[in-house]
Amino acid sequence: MKHFNRLFLREWHLRLRWYTIGGVGIAIILGLLNVGFESIVGLLLLLGLAYPLRFLWEWRHSSYSAVEYITLPVSMSEKWFVRWHIMTLWMPAVFFISGFAGETIADVIYEGTVSFSLNGNTLWGYLLTWWILSGVFAIGSLFFRRYTLIKTLGIMLMFFLLLHIVGTIAIDWDAVLPYLEEMGGVIKWISQYTLSFAAFWAGVGSISGTATAYILLAITIGWIWLITWYRFKEIEA
Amino acid sequence: MSAVEIKGLKFGYGKREPLFEGLNLQFKQGHIYGLLGPNGAGKTTLLKLIIGALFPKSGQVKLWGVDAYKRNPEPLARTYFLQEEFALPPWKPSLIAELHGGFYPKFQKDKFYEVLERLGRVPEKPVSNFSRGMKQKVSIASALATNSDLLIMDEPFRGLDIPSRRELRRLIIEHATPDKAIIISTHELREVHNLIDHVVFLWSGQVLLSASTEKLSSTINIVEDVDKPLDALYSEQVAGKWRAIVPGKASQPLDLEFLFVGLTRSEQLREFFSNYKIKQS
Numbered sequence: 001m002k003h004f005n006r007l008f009l010r011e012w013h014l015r016l017r018w019y020t021i022g023g024v025g026i027a028i029i030l031g032l033l034n035v036g037f038e039s040i041v042g043l044l045l046l047l048g049l050a051y052p053l054r055f056l057w058e059w060r061h062s063s064y065s066a067v068e069y070i071t072l073p074v075s076m077s078e079k080w081f082v083r084w085h086i087m088t089l090w091m092p093a094v095f096f097i098s099g100f101a102g103e104t105i106a107d108v109i110y111e112g113t114v115s116f117s118l119n120g121n122t123l124w125g126y127l128l129t130w131w132i133l134s135g136v137f138a139i140g141s142l143f144f145r146r147y148t149l150i151k152t153l154g155i156m157l158m159f160f161l162l163l164h165i166v167g168t169i170a171i172d173w174d175a176v177l178p179y180l181e182e183m184g185g186v187i188k189w190i191s192q193y194t195l196s197f198a199a200f201w202a203g204v205g206s207i208s209g210t211a212t213a214y215i216l217l218a219i220t221i222g223w224i225w226l227i228t229w230y231r232f233k234e235i236e237a
Numbered sequence: 238m239s240a241v242e243i244k245g246l247k248f249g250y251g252k253r254e255p256l257f258e259g260l261n262l263q264f265k266q267g268h269i270y271g272l273l274g275p276n277g278a279g280k281t282t283l284l285k286l287i288i289g290a291l292f293p294k295s296g297q298v299k300l301w302g303v304d305a306y307k308r309n310p311e312p313l314a315r316t317y318f319l320q321e322e323f324a325l326p327p328w329k330p331s332l333i334a335e336l337h338g339g340f341y342p343k344f345q346k347d348k349f350y351e352v353l354e355r356l357g358r359v360p361e362k363p364v365s366n367f368s369r370g371m372k373q374k375v376s377i378a379s380a381l382a383t384n385s386d387l388l389i390m391d392e393p394f395r396g397l398d399i400p401s402r403r404e405l406r407r408l409i410i411e412h413a414t415p416d417k418a419i420i421i422s423t424h425e426l427r428e429v430h431n432l433i434d435h436v437v438f439l440w441s442g443q444v445l446l447s448a449s450t451e452k453l454s455s456t457i458n459i460v461e462d463v464d465k466p467l468d469a470l471y472s473e474q475v476a477g478k479w480r481a482i483v484p485g486k487a488s489q490p491l492d493l494e495f496l497f498v499g500l501t502r503s504e505q506l507r508e509f510f511s512n513y514k515i516k517q518s
Binding site for chain 1: 285288289290308309310311313314316317318320324326328332336339340341342
């Protein structure tokens with residue numbers, strides 16, 4: 001992991017800064033619209049797919065940024081690890097922190113106090129859904145380097161369906177339905193499919209609960225703070 | 238050692254007609270290559286194949302002895318590709334030197350600023366707001382500061398003003414030590430005719446010509462006469478005189494631009510080079 005910090009910093013200055021600022025901005029607007037925490041996070045999650053989609057587009061078209069990225073003398077596995085790290089840790093952290101920001105603002109404006117309570121199962125559901133989606137895109141992008149758009153989308157769809165079938169067989173819908181109800185709002189309107197997928201993972205997460213959700217959140221906030229401090233310390237040096 | 242070795246390369250985009258079929262080519266250390274060819278001949282595609290951004294359908298493209306498509310860090314650390322198209326990030330030049338330089342083991346920050354100074358100072362502002370020429374200067378400074386053993390430049394003179402072009406020629410000559418190979422793909426032949434020592438001309442998916450300028454000068458001559466030379470491989474009338482490419486030793490420095498025009502227009506000249514077998518010399 002010789003070049004991890006450099007690659008991460010490069011990505012921060014290229015894209016992540018704007019995803020972070022954009023995520024918080026959208027969350028605040030949605031918060032003002034009082035759409036609810038789950039919906040804010042769900043919407044941000046869907047918007048976050050623009051990040052891996054952009055990579056797919058860049059790889060496919062060998063665009064300037066992709067070619068420049070390819071020619072960097074760093075192993076492909078290390079390059080992929082950094083992007084994977086961003087997709088699985090940084091992006092969800094941005095979504096959740098932004099979601100909190102939006103929801104807190106809405107609480108203060110509409111209720112005059114912060115009365116926020118977090119459902120751990122929902123959090124797990126969204127987080128795992130994002131991980132699965134970003135994973136599908138990461139796998140898709142590997143194929144995208146060699147195959148046509150249609151073939152790649154086909155491979156991704158098959159992978160997605162496979163996960164969904166496994167999920168459907170394993171799922172106890174009676175146990176999951178309450179979680180499904182909790183996740184109404186904008187996300188439901190945007191993507192019923194994502195929602196059902198999230199519901200499945202929410203079911204998986206039912207072993208955890210609210211305490212786990214707070215621990216998870218504390219870890220992500222701690223991590224995001226630590227990594228930002230560390231990266232900037234390096235560039236200043 | 239060859240910086241790049243291409244054997245039996247076949248490549249095409251999608252299901253379209255292959256762009257290259259059975260292409261063989263070498264780029265060796267100690268030379269400045271001019272990669273020439275008409276629009277659509279595949280110059281940029283070939284450069285992308287060399288750095289591993291595109292994959293051959295068959296055949297081999299070796300970069301410093303390793304398959305380019307594997308994108309191994311070792312050969313890439315010795316190679317720099319200056320692209321023609323720009324989408325520079327909104328970074329200041331100092332941040333570019335900081336973020337970019339760390340990946341290249343021989344990167345010299347001092348050289349980065351020295352090259353910028355020589356090409357014409359650029360402000361310490363986000364480069365995405367710069368003019369095309371200023372962006373080019375920053376990119377050239379990044380490229381030369383890496384001290385790469387293989388420097389690939391796609392249209393490096395594009396957008397530069399006249400003093401900067403002159404300075405860039407000097408910088409390239411300074412960079413061209415015996416352990417380095419430089420490939421310049423360009424249409425601006427007047428900028429490189431005194432710079433390159435080897436010409437590679439792509440035509441119809443093949444290397445029509447790969448020869449040192451010295452060998453070319455001993456193979457063809459460009460003459461001017463009131464009468465059209467009988468042995469002309471290519472000729473055109475300019476201001477009442479005939480200007481022609483004829484077989485024989487050159488009596489004056491080679492006019493690359495005229496040779497380029499001749500190669501694109503004259504079947505006879507193309508056949509001449511095919512028959513003389515000076516490819517891969």
